[in-house]
Amino acid sequence: MTREREITEPVDLCLPNGRLNPAAVGWSRRPVHRANLRGWGRNKRWEYWGIVTPSHIVGLVASSLDYAGVHGLYLLDRATKVEIDRNAVVPFARGTLFPPASGAGAVRANGGGLSIDIAQAASGTTIRASAPGLEVDLVVPLPAGHEALGVVVPWSTRRFQYTVKDVGRPVRGTLLVDGVEHQVAEADSFAVLDHGRGRWPYAIRWNWAAGSAPGRAIQLGGRWTDGTGSTENGLVVDGRLHKIGDELRWEYDRTDWLRPWRISGERVAVEFHPFHEKIARTNLGVLANETHQCFGHFTGWAATDDGDRVDLAGLVGWAEEARNRW
Template identity: 30%
Template sequence: MSAEIRYTSPWPVLDARGRPNPGWADEGLFRYDRRAIKTAPWRIKEWDFYQVSDAEFCLQFTFGHAAYAGNVGCMLFDFKNGVRWAVPDKLLALPFGSLHLPASANDDSRLAYRAKGIEMTLETKGGVRELFAAGPGFEARVTLLPTTGKCLSIVVPFSEKPTAFYANQKNNCMAAEGYVAWQAGGKALRHEFRQNAWGILDWGRGVWPFSNEWYWSNGAGLINGHPFGFNLGCGFGDTSRATENVLFYGGARHKLGPVQFVLDKSNYMAPWRLRDTEGRLDLTLTPWYDRTTRTKLLWVDNECHQMFGRFTGTAVLDDGTALAVTDLISFAEHARNNW
């Protein structure tokens, strides 16, 4: 029997001692209060990360910080042809809490940054999300609309440090519509996000141990004419009472237990296999693009392989219905961090 704890009413991320209240919910029910954190302020990490993709391009918006360093910027890449384009990006020194990220992923909010030719706004209003970024020779504007009333929220503790925690929310299966325009080689280029373009929100707040590792995968598409999506992850913290593993189909949430990522770390381009421990999920990712990011500066040493490709396999809903997943384009990633 699962030991996961499900919440159906609002609950605080941290108790009066600054220790996490672990569990999960399929709505944004937890309340995050950075004033309740009982640790050094330079250990706090907060971010809002959006990804918009279709069969050709991927656009990412990042607004966040790890207290002593922050980032506001975009990334655009053509993952089918392996081309990454220059986009507005700003590294911030010692931002701490100055970015004023919201305490909830679902409340109406507006994040804005404008300096030295770079502008970004991430606005949530009534469940609709408007993303905008601009810089020299670049502009992106995307609207994200929910196709399901469900999301997945988790609070995960870390056994090695009682006041460490990870509060996270994934909003999946958001229909994306908009454009990105940029200059390259003296040419004006433009890509429209329209049919079968999807957006996700990765909303994170927490205090992590210095060294950590994670596996994450998220995807969305259409099966039998209905929006289908998944969020899968493992490797970080004590997930015995809350995992982020879930399926979405036709507006409903279908919770999964632990999931394994089977891959060849000496060859990330080899097929990945993602499967759960209860026989409800078996997906194979055939990668075509390795979006590798590395950061090594002073004590910070991070590396992430985000693999884009096609997913094929089966996913079983709560009522036993088996869905065939065929050539769904998305990603899985493996990250190791010292930060």
């Protein structure tokens, strides 16, 4: 178990010299960090939104790696398993816009026929994205009192990451798939945000799992945080975040990604049952990535701060392994 400090007041991620601000290390229930990154070449900035509806799963990412913008828009038809996967790599991340704080300001990315436009405000977020064969027009309201997990992960004073994992958000709007409109209703759909700002090591591997159902959501991570004193694990019940300080054990079969995954710790005993695997590979020499993201259902439990075990049966989401050279 880690012993992490809860941060409740606004704080800069970096010192004036660009190194990690010691006062920024910890976790929060709402976005309080300002990512005042300096320099060039190792900075990573991204916004990833994952949306699950009864009929579709959508993933969109806008990112800047300083020397490249890597953007994507993905859709899975849950009934037919047909995928639409549009990606763009833009030299020097031209045309991207990222605000320094999560939940406020605009995010924009364009390239290769792909357009992403995200507007963030206190009331919620509007997401508009388009690519050949696919248009996304969504509103993600921010319910009163809803809490999200913010964490600073310190590898060193020169290498560090600030992440906000916001799970179980309501979402509504439309998906236009090959000219056919699909409604997204708040009653049975949810959105998950991964907001990232930091200065990363060149090679890294991570695990991430997120799942939601009405009134319950889970956020679990691993590998990239091991040994740093920080974790990105949390349980959300009726909008209230319960921070979990376990360094979790991840067990899965890299020869058969669709076999059940097991994720466990002192306050977590989760089994994840995939129904689809999304594979993403990039190899541009200095930049390379391989991600296996599986969509599926959760069972098991996670414990609140008071020790009550919350049943996770019925949660839908994903679990993934990513390996990056960037």
